[in-house]
Amino acid sequence: MIDLSTSYLGLQLKNPLVVSPSPLSEELGNIRRMEDAGASAVVLHSLFEEQLLVESQDLDRFLSSGTESFAESLSYFPDLRQYKLGPEEYLELIRKAKAAVKIPVIGSLNGVSTGGWISYAKKIQDAGADALELNVFYIPTDPELSGAQVEQMYCDLVRDMRASVKIPVAVKLGPYFSAMASLAQKLDKAGASGLVLFNRFYQPDFDLEKLEVTPNLVLSSSLELRLRLTWVGILCGRIKADMAITGGVHTATDVVKCMMAGAKAAMMTSALLKNGIEHMRGVLTGLSAWMEEKEYASVKQMQGSMSQQKVAQPAAFVRANYMKVLRSYALR
Numbered sequence: 001m002i003d004l005s006t007s008y009l010g011l012q013l014k015n016p017l018v019v020s021p022s023p024l025s026e027e028l029g030n031i032r033r034m035e036d037a038g039a040s041a042v043v044l045h046s047l048f049e050e051q052l053l054v055e056s057q058d059l060d061r062f063l064s065s066g067t068e069s070f071a072e073s074l075s076y077f078p079d080l081r082q083y084k085l086g087p088e089e090y091l092e093l094i095r096k097a098k099a100a101v102k103i104p105v106i107g108s109l110n111g112v113s114t115g116g117w118i119s120y121a122k123k124i125q126d127a128g129a130d131a132l133e134l135n136v137f138y139i140p141t142d143p144e145l146s147g148a149q150v151e152q153m154y155c156d157l158v159r160d161m162r163a164s165v166k167i168p169v170a171v172k173l174g175p176y177f178s179a180m181a182s183l184a185q186k187l188d189k190a191g192a193s194g195l196v197l198f199n200r201f202y203q204p205d206f207d208l209e210k211l212e213v214t215p216n217l218v219l220s221s222s223l224e225l226r227l228r229l230t231w232v233g234i235l236c237g238r239i240k241a242d243m244a245i246t247g248g249v250h251t252a253t254d255v256v257k258c259m260m261a262g263a264k265a266a267m268m269t270s271a272l273l274k275n276g277i278e279h280m281r282g283v284l285t286g287l288s289a290w291m292e293e294k295e296y297a298s299v300k301q302m303q304g305s306m307s308q309q310k311v312a313q314p315a316a317f318v319r320a321n322y323m324k325v326l327r328s329y330a331l332r
Helices: 028-037 049-056 058-064 071-075 087-100 115-126 147-162 180-190 222-235 252-261 270-275 279-293 314-330
Strands: 006-008 011-013 017-019 041-043 105-111 131-136 169-173 194-197 205-207 212-214 242-246 265-268
Touching: 006 242, 017 279, 028 041, 028 087, 028 279, 087 105, 087 115, 105 115, 115 131, 115 147, 131 147, 147 169, 147 180, 169 242, 180 194, 180 222, 194 222, 222 242, 222 252, 252 265, 252 279, 265 270, 270 279
Parallel strands: 017 041, 017 265, 041 105, 105 131, 131 169, 169 194, 194 242, 242 265
Antiparallel strands: 006 011, 205 212
């Protein structure tokens, strides 16, 4: 009997396939379908820091300031009251989901500062969430702000959050750091229970006819997995925090690669948006079939088996692969 179980954030999961945040999880019925299709845990859609601030009216006044003078700026920000689930509804969804399914339910907060997050993180914990994912979406545009200062912001956020809640806390990061290994170690020491690699920074486009900034969502493909595999493979064995891969997980083969790099969970959203929630069932069937064919008894047996520390000269590993890639193209 193949053992697909794994552990992530101290949670025992029946398999490594976790649903990452998306509008799909706004519906309780979808969360039930995710469990039925084989999901081992669900990370709820993100609640934005701006949604917490808008309750006090401060954010709306700030965002609308000056729009009378610059009409093209009217489209920069969404009307946050149009979001389907506000802060109170989000907490109610957690309660209902915990009552409806047996798999872990993980809350998600998206923002950059500690102030509004801390109090609401406690409410998410009290509502019954099994863990919390901090989706830190921050692009430093101030030229006076150094890379070290940005990293310190992340570490302070994790440290403050861990001092405020008892449930496990994972941090979802983007890939744009000059010293990812160092930052990962700092976040580990600050108390992060897990690192989720990597956030996808969606980039808007300009509509030159309407003079509007327009959202442009492009779903991921399996090709995006490579960056994640590289860094999880490098960090495996060097930090205590569990790692999850998100972005590019579409097939059973993708899940296998995630495990071999050293991830504890493979998170999926784009594949579900493209193919439906039932897609997970086929991925898990394919995972079991691959493991049986290759004579792997368990997921835990695979985890980290192709990480950087498993090679004789880890420092040379990255350079060697880099040269092999360039050489292979030249020889075609």
